[in-house]
Amino acid sequence: MATVELRFSALPEHVRTARLVAAAVARRAGVEEAALDEVRLAVGEACSRAVGLHQSNGISAPVRVLLNEEEKQFSIEVGDEAPHIVPGDEPAGADAVEAEAEEDEMGLAVISGLVDDVEVTTGESGGLIRMSWPTTPPGTAPFPA
Numbered sequence: 001m002a003t004v005e006l007r008f009s010a011l012p013e014h015v016r017t018a019r020l021v022a023a024a025v026a027r028r029a030g031v032e033e034a035a036l037d038e039v040r041l042a043v044g045e046a047c048s049r050a051v052g053l054h055q056s057n058g059i060s061a062p063v064r065v066l067l068n069e070e071e072k073q074f075s076i077e078v079g080d081e082a083p084h085i086v087p088g089d090e091p092a093g094a095d096a097v098e099a100e101a102e103e104d105e106m107g108l109a110v111i112s113g114l115v116d117d118v119e120v121t122t123g124e125s126g127g128l129i130r131m132s133w134p135t136t137p138p139g140t141a142p143f144p145a
Helices: 012-029 033-056 094-114
Strands: 003-008 063-069 073-080 117-123 126-134
Touching: 003 012, 012 033, 012 063, 012 073, 033 063, 033 073, 033 094, 033 126, 094 117, 094 126
Parallel strands: none
Antiparallel strands: 003 063, 063 073, 073 126, 117 126
16 A cells, blocks of 8 residues: 655646656556546646645645555545635635635536545645545456556
């Protein structure tokens, strides 16, 4: 059960690297070839979201990506350290917060459309998107390699 941890500066140019690493580790873990595009797109969306949150909140901490190879599934966790607004606690610039929330919801909708098993948690100290895909154990591929 291998885990790969990736941390990168909150810069858009690093999102591509995270996507490539995620796809390579997913392939090695046994995620079906047909699902690798979904992995790339979902990780790209989650990492872009985290980068945007870090940049808009002036956070210099790196974005965290954990790639977990488990017995029958492969999971990816993308974490940010941006404070997420709890409903009812909107600050004075509520219009800007509302626009940011709509953009955030759009990104989460894209991820939910790509990944069947997705969990999003947020709080004052940051957020986490956990996505997972089933894997095929080595030697049980549906067709010869």
